[in-house]
Amino acid sequence: MTHYRTYLIDLDGTIYQGKTQFPSGKRFIDRLKASNSDYMFVTNNSTKNPAEVAANLTENHDIATTADQVYTSAMATADYLVEKQFKQVLVIGEAGLREAIQANGIDIVDKQPADAVVVGLDRQINYEKLTEATLAIQAGATFIATNVDTNLPNERGMLPGAGTIVAAVQTATQTEPIVIGKPSVIIMEQALKRAERTADEVVMVGDNYNTDILAGIHADIDTLLVYSGVSKPDDVHEQSVQPTHEVDTLDDWSIED
Incomplete structure (x- = not known):
């Protein structure tokens, strides 16, 4: 070894x-x-920030962890956006993703024009969000997915993951996303x-x-x-x-x- x-x-x-x-x-x-x-x-997981992930490990699993020991697909997505110099991004996602993007000085917009559309897990997804993402990609925005996990393990069972939302946008735009996770x-x-x-x-x-x-x-x-x-x-x-x-x-x- x-x-x-x-x-x-x-x-x-x-x-x-x-x-x-x-x-x-x-x-x-x-x-x-x-x-x-x-x-x-x-x-x-793109829904939680690193401090929340660290707190879960520390408080619920007795594994003392700090935020700097955590790297999420949201953080990797934000780093990628900075590397590729995207300035305005339309986001389907939750707080962890939005916080990571904004922390890197990138503007989040609700509709086009946008340089990129980032799609992650969003448990408040609705038709209007899908519509704006679709229109922005059709207008030329780069389609980026935090991850394409089909399911999210939960005490209720295997719930729909980010990949289900990514698939909806992909179907509507006939465009393959750049996958980060x-x-x-x-x-x-x-x-x-x-x-x-x-x-x-x-x-x-x-x-x-x-x-x-x-x-x-x-x-x-x-x-x-x-x-x-x-x-x-x-x-x-x-x-x-x-x-x-x-x-x-x-x-x-x-x-x-």
Whole structure:
């Protein structure tokens, strides 16, 4: 095995499951801290700001976390908008996404003209929001999706994710979006910049082959798949490209290796 300078770590299904604590997730983070290993939580969730994500880990899962240890798809989207010099953006999304964009000095507009349309999870979605997004893209705005997750795990079940809203806009515009979140390489490239690391210095840890692991593979980053959430061994072993490492539980991973 390889010694990694920084661990990029998924949250839901990896460190916890919804409101359910994973003792192995907490022990994994405790071992990273004890070994002075750097780590950053990388999540496709665009609805919450990093302080809220950190508070959830600290208060509900007994994993003391600060905002600077969290990198969301909203933050990666905002960094991408700055990099590409977009100035006016129409947003379908919640507070975490809007705050991340505005914090980078980008104007949010409600209708065209707009340089870009950013679509994330929005639990107050309505027809008028879809209409304005559609018209702006038809007028030439770049279509950007925070992520295309089809479902959002919840105590009620697998609720509609951001991908369902992205699909509606894509259907109306017949336009493929630029996707920021996992499994896209973009969020990984932005996370590496944030962590000030190169691809060969980090490992992506997650429970979902189709998001976490593919994101690492696309970015030439080593991956650690833990079978505590979405993916199952039989399904993963049929894939043409395998994770770098696999464990049944994070307790099985040796930090010192």
